[in-house]
Amino acid sequence: MSTHTFDLAASASAEMIREGFQPDFPSGSEQQVEDIRADGHAARSKANVHDLRLLLWSSIDNDTSRDLDQIEVAERVDVGIRVRVGIADVSASVLKDTPIDEYAAEQTQTVYTAVRNFPMLPKELSTDLTSLNENEDRAALVVEFVVDMQGAVGKTKIYLAAVRNKAQLEYSKVGPWLEGTGTGDPKVAASTDLQAQLKLQDEAAIALRAERVRQGALEFNRSEADPVVINGKVHEILTAEPNRATDLIEEFMIAVNGTMARTLREGHRSCIRRVVRSPKRWDRIVELAGRNGTQLPSQPDSGALNAFLKEKRTSDPVHYLDLALAVVKLMGPGEYVLTRSDETDPPGHFGLAAQDYAHSTAPNRRFADLVTQRVVKAMLDDEPPPYTDDELAGIAQRCNLQEAAARKVERAMEKRVAAVALAGSIGQTFHGVITGSGDKGVYVRVFHPPVEGKVIRGEQGLDVGDTVDVTLLYTDPQHAFIDFGRA
Numbered sequence: 001m002s003t004h005t006f007d008l009a010a011s012a013s014a015e016m017i018r019e020g021f022q023p024d025f026p027s028g029s030e031q032q033v034e035d036i037r038a039d040g041h042a043a044r045s046k047a048n049v050h051d052l053r054l055l056l057w058s059s060i061d062n063d064t065s066r067d068l069d070q071i072e073v074a075e076r077v078d079v080g081i082r083v084r085v086g087i088a089d090v091s092a093s094v095l096k097d098t099p100i101d102e103y104a105a106e107q108t109q110t111v112y113t114a115v116r117n118f119p120m121l122p123k124e125l126s127t128d129l130t131s132l133n134e135n136e137d138r139a140a141l142v143v144e145f146v147v148d149m150q151g152a153v154g155k156t157k158i159y160l161a162a163v164r165n166k167a168q169l170e171y172s173k174v175g176p177w178l179e180g181t182g183t184g185d186p187k188v189a190a191s192t193d194l195q196a197q198l199k200l201q202d203e204a205a206i207a208l209r210a211e212r213v214r215q216g217a218l219e220f221n222r223s224e225a226d227p228v229v230i231n232g233k234v235h236e237i238l239t240a241e242p243n244r245a246t247d248l249i250e251e252f253m254i255a256v257n258g259t260m261a262r263t264l265r266e267g268h269r270s271c272i273r274r275v276v277r278s279p280k281r282w283d284r285i286v287e288l289a290g291r292n293g294t295q296l297p298s299q300p301d302s303g304a305l306n307a308f309l310k311e312k313r314t315s316d317p318v319h320y321l322d323l324a325l326a327v328v329k330l331m332g333p334g335e336y337v338l339t340r341s342d343e344t345d346p347p348g349h350f351g352l353a354a355q356d357y358a359h360s361t362a363p364n365r366r367f368a369d370l371v372t373q374r375v376v377k378a379m380l381d382d383e384p385p386p387y388t389d390d391e392l393a394g395i396a397q398r399c400n401l402q403e404a405a406a407r408k409v410e411r412a413m414e415k416r417v418a419a420v421a422l423a424g425s426i427g428q429t430f431h432g433v434i435t436g437s438g439d440k441g442v443y444v445r446v447f448h449p450p451v452e453g454k455v456i457r458g459e460q461g462l463d464v465g466d467t468v469d470v471t472l473l474y475t476d477p478q479h480a481f482i483d484f485g486r487a
Contacts, residue, residue, distance in 0.1 A: 028099035086140035090363035151211030175243025216303030216353035261356035326465035336396035419475035458486025
């Protein structure tokens with residue numbers, strides 16, 4: 001089949017079904033959406049809901065994002081900067097054990113591919129009724145915290161509120177504006193108040209990051225593939241780089257997720273946590289550091305690892321990307337686990353150097369976040385937990401399974417898109433780093449464009465973290481093959 005006629009959208013649907021997802025919503029979903037629409041967010045009329053619609057809330061997300069899960073606003077106070085993050089109150093609309101909720105529990109997450117997205121919730125909800133859209137009144141769960149002069153998080157509160165997003169903004173415009181390299185969004189240019197607000201948020205985020213690094217958190221500056229797909233056709237693959245706006249949102253989300261988990265622990269409520277355990281292949285990380293002149297401790301130490309990576313980013317930026325990607329792969333993925341109400345020393349997040357961490361900021365997109373929202377709201381209302389420990393453990397296991405399946409879908413579609421885009425580059429040589437080495441073969445991620453493929457010639461002796469030059473031998477979008485040979 002010609003790469004020019006390959007149907008990427010149909011391939012994405014087939015890949016979803018192959019990995020156990022059900023792209024179509026169940027019977028009863030349409031009626032439930034209409035019932036939610038008719039309800040008109042009645043939850044906002046509750047006595048314990050704060051009216052914060054007059055604050056200068058804004059959202060920052062990808063250019064194409066329509067499922068807006070959070071908005072932010074900040075103000076300077078005597079001891080630092082008070083940050084409020086409003087999270088879409090999806091649980092006020094999607095009730096437990098309803099058809100849409102049961103579908104979300106099976107899927108567990110929205111799956112994103114370059115050619116089509118497969119939402120966990122109907123688009124009428126996730127991009128409209130439960131999305132924090134610009135100039136719309138919405139229900140939100142607000143997490144409030146103060147960032148002190150040293151960047152520590154304190155004086156936390158969680159409460160329900162009515163909110164109104166005053167400006168929907170994009171990373172690609174806000175980041176360069178904060179860095180002084182771009183003019184930014186017209187909305188920002190037209191409002192000195194919004195400019196001051198974003199600069200204050202940026203100040204808080206910089207302080208948060210500095211403190212996390214002091215505590216041993218890892219910093220990764222990684223580029224991602226950004227395919228340009230128009231009307232189902234791949235035009236090119238660009239490279240998306242992190243910027244000050246992506247860093248800002250990342251820091252706020254980490255602070256919120258930490259606050260959620262800590263609040264639940266202190267309230268003696270069982271919950272689902274997001275953890276990254278100590279790397280099983282720490283010895284390989286130590287070996288890679290040794291090759292670069294640094295001796296890491298024999299036992300996993302995130303602070304020492306970050307100090308090494310930070311030094312390499314400054315002294316050897318050319319090879320830093322190789323190292324960062326290798327370390328990410330060697331650390332392994334995060335996972336969801338049950339933390340019981342009586343646990344005093346729950347597992348933490350190695351990469352963030354965080355003892356308390358629970359996904360909570362994307363309830364339109366991740367079922368674990370919707371579950372956490374319900375658990376927190378029950379605690380705030382002094383109600384019984386909405387889930388038993390066994391139910392939470394089962395949800396965590398299901399989320400882990402579906403997350404692995406979603407990674408397979410997304411990886412396969414990334415390769416199919418790349419296979420189409422690279423069809424005219426057979427015989428060209430690329431520089432990359434080995435990202436996988438095992439029974440299933442040796443895999444390399446090249447840097448420009450940032451795509452992954454299999455090394456099928458000259459792969460002997462290669463291990464994760466090795467840098468290598470490879471020649472593109474073959475692409476096959478039908479089977480998601482991108483094959484390289486060692487140059």
